[in-house]
Amino acid sequence: MSSTASITDRLLAGDRTALARLITWAENGDERFPEALSAVYGRVGQGWRVGITGPPGAGKSTLVNEMARLQRAQDLTVGVLAVDPSSPFTGGALLGDRIRMEDRTMDQGVFIRSMASRGSHGGLAKAAVDACDVMDAFGLDSILLETVGVGQAEYDVLEAVDTVAVVLCPGAGDGVQAMKAGLLEVADVLVVNKADQPGADRLIADMNEAIHVRFLPDRDWEVPVVPCSAGTSFGVEDVLAAIADHRAYLERTGLAEVRRAKRLIQIRQVVDAGLSEALWDRRGFGDLADRELVGERTPYDVADSILKTVLAEISAAPTATGGTPA
Amino acid sequence: MSSTASITDRLLAGDRTALARLITWAENGDERFPEALSAVYGRVGQGWRVGITGPPGAGKSTLVNEMARLQRAQDLTVGVLAVDPSSPFTGGALLGDRIRMEDRTMDQGVFIRSMASRGSHGGLAKAAVDACDVMDAFGLDSILLETVGVGQAEYDVLEAVDTVAVVLCPGAGDGVQAMKAGLLEVADVLVVNKADQPGADRLIADMNEAIHVRFLPDRDWEVPVVPCSAGTSFGVEDVLAAIADHRAYLERTGLAEVRRAKRLIQIRQVVDAGLSEALWDRRGFGDLADRELVGERTPYDVADSILKTVLAEISAAPTATGGTPA
Numbered sequence: 001m002s003s004t005a006s007i008t009d010r011l012l013a014g015d016r017t018a019l020a021r022l023i024t025w026a027e028n029g030d031e032r033f034p035e036a037l038s039a040v041y042g043r044v045g046q047g048w049r050v051g052i053t054g055p056p057g058a059g060k061s062t063l064v065n066e067m068a069r070l071q072r073a074q075d076l077t078v079g080v081l082a083v084d085p086s087s088p089f090t091g092g093a094l095l096g097d098r099i100r101m102e103d104r105t106m107d108q109g110v111f112i113r114s115m116a117s118r119g120s121h122g123g124l125a126k127a128a129v130d131a132c133d134v135m136d137a138f139g140l141d142s143i144l145l146e147t148v149g150v151g152q153a154e155y156d157v158l159e160a161v162d163t164v165a166v167v168l169c170p171g172a173g174d175g176v177q178a179m180k181a182g183l184l185e186v187a188d189v190l191v192v193n194k195a196d197q198p199g200a201d202r203l204i205a206d207m208n209e210a211i212h213v214r215f216l217p218d219r220d221w222e223v224p225v226v227p228c229s230a231g232t233s234f235g236v237e238d239v240l241a242a243i244a245d246h247r248a249y250l251e252r253t254g255l256a257e258v259r260r261a262k263r264l265i266q267i268r269q270v271v272d273a274g275l276s277e278a279l280w281d282r283r284g285f286g287d288l289a290d291r292e293l294v295g296e297r298t299p300y301d302v303a304d305s306i307l308k309t310v311l312a313e314i315s316a317a318p319t320a321t322g323g324t325p326a
Numbered sequence: 327m328s329s330t331a332s333i334t335d336r337l338l339a340g341d342r343t344a345l346a347r348l349i350t351w352a353e354n355g356d357e358r359f360p361e362a363l364s365a366v367y368g369r370v371g372q373g374w375r376v377g378i379t380g381p382p383g384a385g386k387s388t389l390v391n392e393m394a395r396l397q398r399a400q401d402l403t404v405g406v407l408a409v410d411p412s413s414p415f416t417g418g419a420l421l422g423d424r425i426r427m428e429d430r431t432m433d434q435g436v437f438i439r440s441m442a443s444r445g446s447h448g449g450l451a452k453a454a455v456d457a458c459d460v461m462d463a464f465g466l467d468s469i470l471l472e473t474v475g476v477g478q479a480e481y482d483v484l485e486a487v488d489t490v491a492v493v494l495c496p497g498a499g500d501g502v503q504a505m506k507a508g509l510l511e512v513a514d515v516l517v518v519n520k521a522d523q524p525g526a527d528r529l530i531a532d533m534n535e536a537i538h539v540r541f542l543p544d545r546d547w548e549v550p551v552v553p554c555s556a557g558t559s560f561g562v563e564d565v566l567a568a569i570a571d572h573r574a575y576l577e578r579t580g581l582a583e584v585r586r587a588k589r590l591i592q593i594r595q596v597v598d599a600g601l602s603e604a605l606w607d608r609r610g611f612g613d614l615a616d617r618e619l620v621g622e623r624t625p626y627d628v629a630d631s632i633l634k635t636v637l638a639e640i641s642a643a644p645t646a647t648g649g650t651p652a
Contacts, residue, residue, distance in 0.1 A: 034626035041624045260616070263625050267615045270629035271636075272602045278637055279601075280594055289593045290586070298367045299589050300360035303596035310597075311604055313640050 004032045008039040011138055019111060019138045026130035027115055029123060033130060040137040045259070047079070047136040049143045050243055051158045054167035054183070056148065059193040063167060063230040063239070064146045070236060071142050072109055079140040082114040083128055083157050084148040111140060125156035126269055129262075132160050158186060159265050162258075163246045165189040165239065168207070170199030184210055187223055189242045195227035195235065221249050279310065330358045334365040337464055342437060345464045352456035353441055355449060359456060366463035371585070373405070373462040375469045376569055377484040380493035380509070382474065385519040389493060389556040389565070390472045396562060397468050398435055405466040408440040409454055409483050410474040437466060451482035452595055455588075458486050484512060485591050488584075489572045491515040491565065494533070496525030510536055513549055515568045521553035521561060547575050605636065 010018035025033040050067075052060050061082075068078045115127060128145065135143050145161055147154040158164050166187035184190070190211065192204050207225045224242045228235025250258055279285045285306065292302045336344035351359040376393075378386050387408075394404045441453060454471065461469050471487055473480040484490050492513035510516070516537065518530050533551045550568045554561025576584055605611045611632065618628045 034624065034630075037624050037626060038622075041622050260619060263619055264612060264615050266625040267619070267629045267632070268602070268606055268612070270626060271605075271611070271615075271632050272598065274629065274633045275601065275605075275636065276594070276598045278633070279597075279640075283640075285594075285597070286590060289590050289597075293586060293589055293593070296364075296367050298360065298363050299592040300363060300596060303593045303600065304360075306593070306597050307600045307604070310601065310640065314605075314609075314636065 004036050005039065008036050011040055011134065012043065014139065016108070016111065019134060020113070022134040023113055023115075023131045026134065027127050029127070037130065037133060040134065043137040043139070044133050045136065047132075047140050047143050048163070048243075048247055049132050049136070049145060049161040051161035051164045052144060052146045052167060053154055053158060053164065053186070054191075057171075058167040058169045059230050060146055060167050063191065063193060063228070063236065064144050066230045066233055066236045067144060067240060068110060068142075070233075070240060072107065075109075076141040077109045077111075077139065079111045079135040079138075079143045080113070081128065081131055081135070081143065081145045082112075082148075083124065083145060083154075084114065084116045111135065111138075123269075123273070125159060126266065128157045129160040129266055155186060159262055162250065162255075163188045163243050165191055165243065167191045167193050168203060169194040170197050170203050184223075188221065188246045189239065190223055190225045191239055192225060192227045193230055196229050196232075200227065220253065221246065285310075330362050331365065334362050337366055337460065338369065340465065342434070345437060345460060346439070348460040349439055349441075349457045352460065353453050355453070363456065363459060366460065369463040369465070370459050371462065373458075373466050373469045374489070374569075374573055375458050375462070375471060375487040377471045377473070377487035377490045378493060379473045379480055379484060379490065379512070380517075383497075384493040384495045385556050386472055386493050389517065389519060389554070389562065390470050392556045392559055392562045393470060393566060394436060394468075396559075396566060398433065401435075402467040403435045403437075403465065405437045405461040405464075405469045406439070407454065407457055407461070407469065407471045408438075408474075409450065409471060409480075410440065410442045437461065437464075449595075449599070451485060452592065454483045455486040455592055481512060485588055488576065488581075489514045489569050491517055491569065493517045493519050494529060495520040496523050496529050510549075514547065514572045515565065516549055516551045517565055518551060518553045519556055522555050522558075526553065546579065547572065611636075 007018050007021055011022060022033070022036055024030075025036065052064055054060055064080060064082075068080055071078050113131070115124065115131065132143050132145065143161075145157065147157055164186050166183050166189070168183075168190070169192065184207075190207050192200060192207065194200065195204070204225055204227055211223045211225060224245070226235065226238050226242050228239055230236055288309075289302055289306060292305060293299075333344050333347055337348060348359070348362055350356075351362065378390055378393075380386055390406060390408075394406055397404050439457070441450065441457065458469055458471065469487075471483065473483055490512050492509050492515070494509075494516070495518065510533075516533050518526060518533065520526065521530070530551055530553055537549045537551060550571070552561065552564050552568050554565055556562055614635075615628055615632060618631060619625075
């Protein structure tokens, strides 16, 4: 399609409108997106992607704004993607600050976008990866992906990034809760924001102990606990330095492999969704399930027999040339 | 397993501890759950399941508490399942009110539980259906499933219920946003809470117009717009009456078919998850994808060729006896 070719050409030429359009395609799962991504894929891989997550109220938005400001001062181009899996409402509080930030400076070096779950039909994590890919191909040096909450959907979205910064603060979502929720396991950098408030020293000490003693004994990367106060810009440079350290660590120990592993997760999602569509929407598994759903058979019973049928088909198939797994 | 049999016997005998245990199994995707559900499935289908959803701040929790109180006064047993897909933190604000409510009365006719996304590994919607099933088998007359937000995960959870009540209020998440977000499409009953506040009349009028004119022309069921003020209990009886009307409508027009359709969605989820596990974790599709992920091939390109391989296998398989779809 000529429109796909022209939009990818414009993206590579630095046209922000084309970038916005391609992110919309990613968000909507537009059928033209895979071809567009192919056309620009050679340019993907230069930008550094940082996920910023943590409980509501931890000050993630303020921190992201401040990080973007400091990176612009270093002449880096910055993309901000604010992702809210818990809401189909676009905009609102999430985007308000950012629009003001962009308007104020009319800065062509900052690109800001929010994504909500509306229109993504459950594929928000994939849409976020796709959006990061096009921001990356566009040439943004730093891509900051901020989540609103800390649920499973947010964790899935974090598969898109290179470095995960978990933001905590005294009071809102304390350290014990963060441990229980598995937040420490996903963190590459632990930020204790509002470090000038009561309870911050205790939280920092708790997090240092948790990191060193209990949670991550097998990882080579020692997760730093970085105090800051994004509202006054205190410590935000330290956060950026910790992220740079993590980047250097990954580049030293095999960044390509890490990113490849993330790509495999993406591939699995696309294959599984395509397989589901092929079996249910095109091959009539729904009718099969309907016939088997009789009497007091539970959905689990029915699912089990359908699964056996399809797996038997695959096992019985002749070995395909060159591609069938052992 | 004797433990599974004894726990289901205890559930059917009215043991609340057994109910709590089985919901935990559902939440964790415990491998004993399917067998346990089979054992009690004959008792599933008596309780009425109501989903209460809407934007944060609309007053859902207050409404649910008041609905439960009124239903208890009618001598109905009530289960409350508060579901928060946006947080892996259990308890907190979500559960606080409810624990107080249960403690205060020591009422054996109310069962309260919260579910967060922690531990559910993305399968929160399935876990919610499973939890409703065991609450239903336990014998609760009314099951109130409350969501925290209004994102895709919440919409998925609502597949578990018979009647969806969407709660709006003046100010928080206005009518236009609700329409854009597709909230009206999922509503069986539209509740305008805080109906004594400024803007309520306008919101009620807008919603009535939206329902009648623009959104649901093809449905037999005319979605009622019910004003209430849960804080003062005003109108909550009307909400319950509207839900009873919707129940009567479904029972008249084919409740069994509606519930069957929901079961099919569940079956699809279980089959798809099982198929994904079989192909990737046991049959080495990951290695296949890894071999194909070369050069500038995008994840979409690789997914496409894997998908073609597996679908060719299924098409090439000999027709299974008695179960293969056309």
